[in-house]
Amino acid sequence: MRTQRQVVDYSLQKRAVLRELLAGRVGTYDVCDASPYLKNAARFHGEPTERRCPICRSENLTLVHYIYGDELKQSAGQARTLAELPVLAMTLREFQVFVVEVCLGCDWNHLVEQYLLGRDGLTGDAEGTGEQDAAGTGGAGRRRREAQR
Numbered sequence: 001m002r003t004q005r006q007v008v009d010y011s012l013q014k015r016a017v018l019r020e021l022l023a024g025r026v027g028t029y030d031v032c033d034a035s036p037y038l039k040n041a042a043r044f045h046g047e048p049t050e051r052r053c054p055i056c057r058s059e060n061l062t063l064v065h066y067i068y069g070d071e072l073k074q075s076a077g078q079a080r081t082l083a084e085l086p087v088l089a090m091t092l093r094e095f096q097v098f099v100v101e102v103c104l105g106c107d108w109n110h111l112v113e114q115y116l117l118g119r120d121g122l123t124g125d126a127e128g129t130g131e132q133d134a135a136g137t138g139g140a141g142r143r144r145r146e147a148q149r
């Protein structure tokens, strides 16, 4: 998506959890704990993938996109389909997306990545982007790129 920015990738954390599981330091009960809400979100708003669940290896993973941000008002914290995100990104200045992978077979779930979307991310081609007055509000977390490798 064009306005995607401040991407944080959680695949390292996921691999760490899977390692712990293989080593027997955590049980499947600890990691396969998708709530009924998360599973409903996966069924109704989820994005099917071709990737097999790393735990049960019998179902494909579903990605759920949760959106957060002040501009969303009462929609904050809800799941949205992937197709809805570009529309929101063109109407709102900035909102946070959390992507969670879920297995509807064994209830495995893990945060995959998070990123920002919204018109504030458009550079260059948008005319009249003189509103840089918000510099003091969200600068703290900018260009924070943890655990790249």
Ligand SMILES: [Zn+2]
Binding pocket: 053, 054, 055, 056, 057, 058, 059, 103, 104, 105, 106, 107, 108
């Ligand atoms: Zn599974």
